[in-house]
Amino acid sequence: MSERENEELHLYFIVRSILMGLLGALMFSVIISFLKTSKLLYVLSASAGSFFIVLFLTRAFDNQIKWLVERILQKLEKRPEAKNFLLKYF
Numbered sequence: 001m002s003e004r005e006n007e008e009l010h011l012y013f014i015v016r017s018i019l020m021g022l023l024g025a026l027m028f029s030v031i032i033s034f035l036k037t038s039k040l041l042y043v044l045s046a047s048a049g050s051f052f053i054v055l056f057l058t059r060a061f062d063n064q065i066k067w068l069v070e071r072i073l074q075k076l077e078k079r080p081e082a083k084n085f086l087l088k089y090f
Contacts, residue, residue, distance in 0.1 A: 004073075007087060012069045014090050016058055019065070024054045 001009075027050040035042055058065065076083035 007073060007083075008066075008069055010087050011072060012065065014086070015069055015072070016065055020054050020058055023057065024050050027054060 028046055031046040031050060032038075032043065035046065073083075076086070
């Protein structure tokens with residue numbers, strides 16, 4: 001695996017995990033606000049449900065995530081110190 005492919009793969013998982021976290025939190029908040037409850041069973045069900053929905057959505061939009069990763073790497077080529085920091089610590 002070349003250095004560029006390794007960077008793309010690493011950054012892909014960084015971007016996807018950020019998207020999954022943001023979308024998951026948003027979806028969980030929306031579901032809980034509609035349910036208007038804090039019962040443990042509902043919270044756990046909403047959490048699991050939102051995780052699988054977000055997992056499906058990120059897989060469905062995989063090509064767009066790869067496109068975004070390409071664009072980010074192109075921008076980071078001008079700033080190697082930022083790219084190294086991002087890939088090393090995230």
